[in-house]
Amino acid sequence: MTLIQLRYLVAIFDAGLNITQAAEHVHATQPGLSKQLKQLEDELGFQLFARKGKSLSAITPAGRQVIERARIILAEARNIRALAANLRGDDKGELTIATTHTQARFVLPHAIVALKQRYPEVDVHLKPLGDAQIMGLFERGQADLALISTTGAAPDEGLSVPLFRWRRVVVVPNGHRLAALQHPLALSDLANETLVSYESSLRAESSLRRAFAAAGIVPRFSCTSRDADLIKTYVRAGLGVGVFADMAFTAEDANDLRLIGGGGLFPECTTWLVLRRDRVLRGYAAALAELIAPQLDQRDLQRALVGEEPEHWPQPPYWSELQAKIAVKRA
Amino acid sequence: MTLIQLRYLVAIFDAGLNITQAAEHVHATQPGLSKQLKQLEDELGFQLFARKGKSLSAITPAGRQVIERARIILAEARNIRALAANLRGDDKGELTIATTHTQARFVLPHAIVALKQRYPEVDVHLKPLGDAQIMGLFERGQADLALISTTGAAPDEGLSVPLFRWRRVVVVPNGHRLAALQHPLALSDLANETLVSYESSLRAESSLRRAFAAAGIVPRFSCTSRDADLIKTYVRAGLGVGVFADMAFTAEDANDLRLIGGGGLFPECTTWLVLRRDRVLRGYAAALAELIAPQLDQRDLQRALVGEEPEHWPQPPYWSELQAKIAVKRA
DNA sequence: CGCGTTTACGTCGTTCGTAACGATA
DNA sequence: TATCGTTACGAACGACGTAAACGCG
Numbered sequence: 001m002t003l004i005q006l007r008y009l010v011a012i013f014d015a016g017l018n019i020t021q022a023a024e025h026v027h028a029t030q031p032g033l034s035k036q037l038k039q040l041e042d043e044l045g046f047q048l049f050a051r052k053g054k055s056l057s058a059i060t061p062a063g064r065q066v067i068e069r070a071r072i073i074l075a076e077a078r079n080i081r082a083l084a085a086n087l088r089g090d091d092k093g094e095l096t097i098a099t100t101h102t103q104a105r106f107v108l109p110h111a112i113v114a115l116k117q118r119y120p121e122v123d124v125h126l127k128p129l130g131d132a133q134i135m136g137l138f139e140r141g142q143a144d145l146a147l148i149s150t151t152g153a154a155p156d157e158g159l160s161v162p163l164f165r166w167r168r169v170v171v172v173p174n175g176h177r178l179a180a181l182q183h184p185l186a187l188s189d190l191a192n193e194t195l196v197s198y199e200s201s202l203r204a205e206s207s208l209r210r211a212f213a214a215a216g217i218v219p220r221f222s223c224t225s226r227d228a229d230l231i232k233t234y235v236r237a238g239l240g241v242g243v244f245a246d247m248a249f250t251a252e253d254a255n256d257l258r259l260i261g262g263g264g265l266f267p268e269c270t271t272w273l274v275l276r277r278d279r280v281l282r283g284y285a286a287a288l289a290e291l292i293a294p295q296l297d298q299r300d301l302q303r304a305l306v307g308e309e310p311e312h313w314p315q316p317p318y319w320s321e322l323q324a325k326i327a328v329k330r331a
Numbered sequence: 332m333t334l335i336q337l338r339y340l341v342a343i344f345d346a347g348l349n350i351t352q353a354a355e356h357v358h359a360t361q362p363g364l365s366k367q368l369k370q371l372e373d374e375l376g377f378q379l380f381a382r383k384g385k386s387l388s389a390i391t392p393a394g395r396q397v398i399e400r401a402r403i404i405l406a407e408a409r410n411i412r413a414l415a416a417n418l419r420g421d422d423k424g425e426l427t428i429a430t431t432h433t434q435a436r437f438v439l440p441h442a443i444v445a446l447k448q449r450y451p452e453v454d455v456h457l458k459p460l461g462d463a464q465i466m467g468l469f470e471r472g473q474a475d476l477a478l479i480s481t482t483g484a485a486p487d488e489g490l491s492v493p494l495f496r497w498r499r500v501v502v503v504p505n506g507h508r509l510a511a512l513q514h515p516l517a518l519s520d521l522a523n524e525t526l527v528s529y530e531s532s533l534r535a536e537s538s539l540r541r542a543f544a545a546a547g548i549v550p551r552f553s554c555t556s557r558d559a560d561l562i563k564t565y566v567r568a569g570l571g572v573g574v575f576a577d578m579a580f581t582a583e584d585a586n587d588l589r590l591i592g593g594g595g596l597f598p599e600c601t602t603w604l605v606l607r608r609d610r611v612l613r614g615y616a617a618a619l620a621e622l623i624a625p626q627l628d629q630r631d632l633q634r635a636l637v638g639e640e641p642e643h644w645p646q647p648p649y650w651s652e653l654q655a656k657i658a659v660k661r662a
Numbered sequence: 663c664g665c666g667t668t669t670a671c672g673t674c675g676t677t678c679g680t681a682a683c684g685a686t687a
Numbered sequence: 688t689a690t691c692g693t694t695a696c697g698a699a700c701g702a703c704g705t706a707a708a709c710g711c712g
Contacts, residue, residue, distance in 0.1 A: 001408060003334055004702085020666060029704055034667060036702085044415035054667045054710055062418050069407045069414070076400045076407075077332060083400070084375035087393050335677085351691060360679055365692060367677085385685055385692045 005040040006070040008033045017056040082280040092121040098134045098143035101227045106247040111291040119284045146274040151207035151267045160272040163293040166319040169249050169262035171242040185261030187215040194222035194240035196231050211266045247319050336371040337401040339364045348387040413611040423452040429465045429474035432558045437578040442622040450615045477605040482538035482598045491603040494624040497650040500580050500593035502573040516592030518546040525553035525571035527562050542597045
């Protein structure tokens, strides 16, 4: 049994039992994989895959167990290499981030630009997804880190670090009758409006719905999306009152959209950086965290990952405060 | 990086940085290890060990981290091999059991004899230790399974399976004045006696001490030991009243020792089989569990380990019941 | 006949053990 | 001088890629 054999094994499995395709993934030849697989099976003394004629038709139950273990082994081998790369200051690598559209579009850009400036050799892969899918991807180990927002407690998978807090804004097109409201906006003002908001607001447990429910209102959504840009577009098109993250309301939006409230209407949200405890954090990944939320210290992050730190994080600042600081820094 | 390199690395570390000694452990030559270590360091790009002249003087912090990961990798590699050995019905291997003296001396013998009969090629290593050391050894991965007793809940490390329940007995030499007691033994009868019992009874949290404390008695121990045989010896020598596990009171002991009580005086104990969730259980290990406690099913054990089972175990029988069943079976 | 796997074979790199050398206490 | 680690070298092994054969739809 060698690391190479295990690597080939999972490659074959992940390629859907197509050895030729797997060979491309691992930059090797097809007969090479074929032979190594056979050798591994010979050594273990049983079939990892069921054969139908010459081609692989299915994985055996035992094979599945071996692959599970092999994944752990390969992950730890990667960890050792990552450890080494960090130590020798190797600034080359990849960074896969699972997050929501809003974070990817309005929070991450400046941080990633700064990251690429400092680490030109790092390739960043963004995976904008729905909330549930983010953690799914993350748990399957297909992302190095996740950025996710909650109203209350931290996500229960992995190590969660609070980055910043934010609030929802309520937005209408210029000229909308709510734009001329004389008193501060209340939830009751929205009782008869149709709303345009995030897809996640449709879920009964969403904090938005619960806030409305507490006020005795059942909100109507004329249009929902994961994409804050789309939400703004449909607000402009007159489909209703927009409710979305304050990060997504830009200076340009102020030209034709009117921010009519948000402050205390809905519970505040926290955006968390979620890391896998079983994965070594590359230096540039820690740097990204610091670029997003400068109150964090890379070394605290690394220490928390190995469990040396009490893992207690201070209440994070509001996004607007971070935004201001970053603007100052840039000037 | 290869599995061999990682194996050599931890071997060197475990041999106290003595490469020659490590080479013997892994059945290889010293120059071989030396070279592989160098190659690994070259590939990773940093020193795993600090050198003083030519010899290794200390492990670097980075080296320590690598070794941690390497241990995981090697453990999983072993798991894969164990999986394979189980599947192909390979009945050769080792079994290291961390347990108390009482279990090793009075509970395990018949089970291990039966095991060796069924699996002659399995080498059993018993590690009789104190309670705290048992779990220490187990957590360090130096034992395949632990047998440990508690009065209440299961140990919190690993997967615990209740094997049987037992009670303490109170024993005096023939002719002792307590042997002639007219009424059933009460704790108060022991108030002015010196006791001979387990070392663990000295701890303030021990269930024995707490039972005495509840009766307003502070017990005096004239002699303590982990070894029930020693306890009996000193009871015979007249050092005091013996209190120990009923498993340790044999038919032969009844010749010169008098069992004067125990039934309800002290809380009952449960003996647990503790398994590591991250370790594949060899077939013969599961068989041993079944030999000790026939109410268990090997397959339930295996399933519980992979987390498929609700992991709820029935209240185990008393040791005396098991003992009786086994006697019947043997006849 | 295309697709995918296996078998055959030659090359190259690597591991391993033996033996000699070097450093240290 | 004894102990321990490194270097040198030759033999054996193993991995890899190319090319050809085989099975299946």
